[in-house]
Amino acid sequence: MPDKQENTENFAGFYDKHVKKIFNFIYYKTHHKETAEDLTQETFMKALDSFKNFDLKKGKFSTWLYQIARNTVIDFYRTKKNFVNVDDVWDLAGKENILRDLDVSGKLKDVEKYLAKLKPEQREIVILRVWEGYSYKEIAEILGKNEVNCRVVFSRTIHTLKNEMPLSVFIAMLLFRF
Amino acid sequence: MEKIKNITPLLKEILDDIYSVDKSLKAHEDSLIIIIQELLRAKPEIKIDEIFISELRAKVLEKSKLLDFQSCKNMPNISWAWPFKKFVFVGATMALIATVILINLPKGGGNLAIKDMGDNAFGDILFSPSTADQKSSDSSVLRSGEEGAGSSSFIESTVPLGMGSGSISSEGLDMVAPFYYEPTNYNYVYAGKDFEVSDKGEVYRRTAGDAVKNELKKIAGKMNLNFINLDNFQNTNINSMEISEDREFGYSIYIDARQNNVSINMNWEKWPSRDSFPSPLSMPNDEEIISISDKFLSDYGINKGKYGKGEIVEQQEYYILESKEGGAPARGIIENVSVIYPLEINGQTVYDQGGNKYGMGLSVDLKYKKVTGAYNIVIGDIESSVYDIETDTTKILNFVKNGGMFGNYTYPEAKKTVNVEIGDPKKGLVQIWKTEEGKYSSFELFVPALIFPVNSVSDQTNFYRSSIVVPLVGEMMNQDNGPVRVLDIPAAE
Numbered sequence: 001m002p003d004k005q006e007n008t009e010n011f012a013g014f015y016d017k018h019v020k021k022i023f024n025f026i027y028y029k030t031h032h033k034e035t036a037e038d039l040t041q042e043t044f045m046k047a048l049d050s051f052k053n054f055d056l057k058k059g060k061f062s063t064w065l066y067q068i069a070r071n072t073v074i075d076f077y078r079t080k081k082n083f084v085n086v087d088d089v090w091d092l093a094g095k096e097n098i099l100r101d102l103d104v105s106g107k108l109k110d111v112e113k114y115l116a117k118l119k120p121e122q123r124e125i126v127i128l129r130v131w132e133g134y135s136y137k138e139i140a141e142i143l144g145k146n147e148v149n150c151r152v153v154f155s156r157t158i159h160t161l162k163n164e165m166p167l168s169v170f171i172a173m174l175l176f177r178f
Numbered sequence: 179m180e181k182i183k184n185i186t187p188l189l190k191e192i193l194d195d196i197y198s199v200d201k202s203l204k205a206h207e208d209s210l211i212i213i214i215q216e217l218l219r220a221k222p223e224i225k226i227d228e229i230f231i232s233e234l235r236a237k238v239l240e241k242s243k244l245l246d247f248q249s250c251k252n253m254p255n256i257s258w259a260w261p262f263k264k265f266v267f268v269g270a271t272m273a274l275i276a277t278v279i280l281i282n283l284p285k286g287g288g289n290l291a292i293k294d295m296g297d298n299a300f301g302d303i304l305f306s307p308s309t310a311d312q313k314s315s316d317s318s319v320l321r322s323g324e325e326g327a328g329s330s331s332f333i334e335s336t337v338p339l340g341m342g343s344g345s346i347s348s349e350g351l352d353m354v355a356p357f358y359y360e361p362t363n364y365n366y367v368y369a370g371k372d373f374e375v376s377d378k379g380e381v382y383r384r385t386a387g388d389a390v391k392n393e394l395k396k397i398a399g400k401m402n403l404n405f406i407n408l409d410n411f412q413n414t415n416i417n418s419m420e421i422s423e424d425r426e427f428g429y430s431i432y433i434d435a436r437q438n439n440v441s442i443n444m445n446w447e448k449w450p451s452r453d454s455f456p457s458p459l460s461m462p463n464d465e466e467i468i469s470i471s472d473k474f475l476s477d478y479g480i481n482k483g484k485y486g487k488g489e490i491v492e493q494q495e496y497y498i499l500e501s502k503e504g505g506a507p508a509r510g511i512i513e514n515v516s517v518i519y520p521l522e523i524n525g526q527t528v529y530d531q532g533g534n535k536y537g538m539g540l541s542v543d544l545k546y547k548k549v550t551g552a553y554n555i556v557i558g559d560i561e562s563s564v565y566d567i568e569t570d571t572t573k574i575l576n577f578v579k580n581g582g583m584f585g586n587y588t589y590p591e592a593k594k595t596v597n598v599e600i601g602d603p604k605k606g607l608v609q610i611w612k613t614e615e616g617k618y619s620s621f622e623l624f625v626p627a628l629i630f631p632v633n634s635v636s637d638q639t640n641f642y643r644s645s646i647v648v649p650l651v652g653e654m655m656n657q658d659n660g661p662v663r664v665l666d667i668p669a670a671e
Contacts, residue, residue: 011242015235020226027224037230044238101222111220129195130214131221133188136195137464155199162209 015044018062021132022069025142028127029073029088031100031108039076043069063144090116090123114164122157129154189214291559292382292524299563300383300623303612303651361589362596362637366579366646369633370602375574379567379626381651382523382607384438385558391415391435423448427548441553442478449546461544464490471517471540474549484556485519485537486527514541514550521609523560523624528607531583533629533645536609560624567626567650574648578630582646583608597636600646603628608647626650 022043027036046068047054054064073088089100090112108115115123124143128134136154140147185193192214197204394416408414415435422430428448432441462470468488475482521528521537530536541551568574578600608627613620630646 012235012239015238019231019234023226023231024224027222031222033225033227037227037234041234041237044234045241048238048241108220108222111216126217130192130217151195152199155196155203158196158210158213159200159203161213162206165213 014061018065019044022065024132025066025128026069026073028131029070029090030076031089033101035076039069039072043072046072059144060141063141066142067144087120090118090120114161117164118157118160122153122160125150125154126157185211189218293385293559293561295383295561295563297564299561300381300612301615303381303565303610303623303625303649361592362594363588363592364581364596364598364641366581366598366600368575368578368600368630370600370630373571373603373628375567375569375571375628375650377567377569378564379650380524380562381565381626382624383561383563384556384622384624385561390433390438390557391417394419394433394435427546438557440555440557442549442551442555444550449550462542462547466547467515467542467544468517470542470547471519471549474540474552475519480538480552480555482519484521486522486535488517488519488540489535491516491518491534491539513545514543516541521556521624523607524562526605526607526626528609528624529627529629529645529647530609531647532643533631533647565626565651574628574650577648578646582630582648594637596641598641598643599633599635601631601633603630603648605629608649610649 019040023036023040026039026043027033030036030039043065047065050068054061077088077091115126118126121143125139128139128142129136134142136147136150139145139150143150189211193207193210196210203210395414397416397419417435419433419435420430421433422428422445424445426448428445430443430445432443434440467490471488472482474480517540518535519538519540520535528536538552538554538556540549540553542548543550606627606629607624608629610623610625611620612623627647627649630648632644632646635641
């Protein structure tokens with residue numbers, strides 16, 4: 001069996017591999033750097049606290065870690081901020097005065113209301129694919145889903161976005177961007 | 179709208195993904211490009227504070243020192259032991275360990291050189307499962323749900339890794355005993371689109387050639403063993419040779435001059451014995467595993483030009499061990515992952531008869547993050563010959579309904595029928611062996627085929643097939659692979 005020193009070294013490697021990905025994952029759900037830092041720390045601490053609950057039968061350790069990250073963000077909004085039925089900052093788009101990094105608010109202005117209408121799972125897949133460039137296999141591991149299912153959800157979500165956006169928005173984007 | 183510009187590779191990749199799900203969306207490409215480009219433009223710029231990362235690291239590691247990682251659920255608490263504590267070299271008839279042997283093998287360069295042998299040059303091509311050599315095709319074990327494959331609930335690796343293949347051996351734990359297989363019939367239903375097949379196709383044969391044999395013959399001629407006078411043996415050849423590296427994590431290279439095949443295995447004497455599983459925390463991801471494999475091939479000058487990119491072979495992640503003491507079954511962690519570099523001939527991918535990609539295989543140890551074996555490294559070139567191809571799609575689909583190359587065993591007493599939905603076929607080549615007429619030897623052929631994927635199964639229990647392979651060369655389609663009936667064996671008088 002690996003000794004404790006080996007375990008710690010292994011966990012160090014695991015931390016190094018995942019910390020920035022987890023941070024990014026949380027940042028896309030909070031849009032605030034300091035909040036993302038706090039919740040990233042909380043995620044890793046929770047993972048260590050509840051290590052005994054990790055069941056190798058149910059999936060990979062990295063998938064479990066992402067689930068903890070997701071639940072930590074939900075707890076943050078529902079428990080600490082008392083926003084009921086809010087999973088992340090997208091659910092608050094345009095509704096509340098919440099702490100967000102200024103440049104993020106500006107950048108997301110045009111697409112925010114459309115992304116906010118998506119289900120959390122759809123939004124996660126789109127963000128992981130388009131913003132993080134993950135393959136569907138990687139996305140499936142993160143979300144604990146089937147790779148083909150992720151691909152289909154992504155395709156249908158983009159189609160939904162196309163249908164949601166009125167023609168005027170397309171024309172405006174075309175005129176002002178190209 | 180004006181033509182959209184600046185389609186980046188990522189954007190193209192995303193569009194291709196979308197069209198692979200729904201081709202009709204291609205009609206809306208301009209709109210899709212705008213949406214995706216807007217999403218990309220809106221991506222928040224994340225500036226990660228490296229001080230935060232390193233401070234958190236210190237806190238996390240401090241906390242991790244207090245933990246017992248073995249305490250996580252179903253982490254097997256067993257000591258791993260190699261099945262063989264001692265080992266014996268097998269292979270060469272002479273105990274020859276060379277530090278340097280220069281063998282001039284045919285230089286394949288990038289792509290395979292293909293020699294046209296004229297029409298029907300390889301004779302009748304018939305399929306005979308008994309001649310199929312599954313060891314040559316290590317993409318995975320043949321999964322035959324209809325053939326009583328319920329003898330185990332795990333996938334065995336067919337990798338000939340020399341001594342042992344990394345299976346867990348431990349005190350107090352045994353493999354699950356075969357469980358009862360409920361007779362089940364399978365109904366294959368094609369749910370794909372109409373397709374066409376051209377009437378001629380090329381069959382390929384891998385040439386045995388004498389290049390390797392000739393080089394080894396030179397060595398045989400120079401050997402001087404005091405205990406036996408080799409000069410008195412006439413026209414001697416070395417048919418196989420094993421060379422071992424005398425260093426930590428060294429390898430043994432096995433050269434088969436008859437089949438022009440090379441395999442590489444770990445030199446058991448020089449690898450540390452295993453006393454623990456790879457930690458789930460430190461397991462490399464797929465990209466890293468492929469990178470380890472690519473580097474191995476590059477380091478040892480093994481030509482990848484004949485093959486496609488390396489791919490992880492999908493395999494069951496765990497296999498079940500049952501405690502002798504009657505405790506709850508535990509699950510083991512795999513120690514090796516297989517990587518397949520699919521053989522490609524004239525732009526076509528080669529598959530085995532189970533529909534899995536066929537080619538050069540590597541095995542990567544997840545704890546040491548090293549290649550432990552490489553097999554089916556093909557030497558030599560290819561001959562081609564044009565054959566008639568079956569174009570009758572009704573006949574092809576009937577072949578599919580009858581279970582493809584391995585037929586469809588029908589149990590008269592079965593109480594259960596499972597529907598298997600088959601999807602659109604892809605074209606490729608299937609690897610088969612053909613026995614040389616009047617001889618015991620055989621040679622490898624690559625025959626045009628359609629590979630029909632299994633889209634869904636109404637009851638997945640004991641069904642392991644991922645594809646149905648239909649070889650398109652006329653003679654093979656004429657063989658009877660219809661539903662197999664159990665013959666009543668008359669009682670002894």
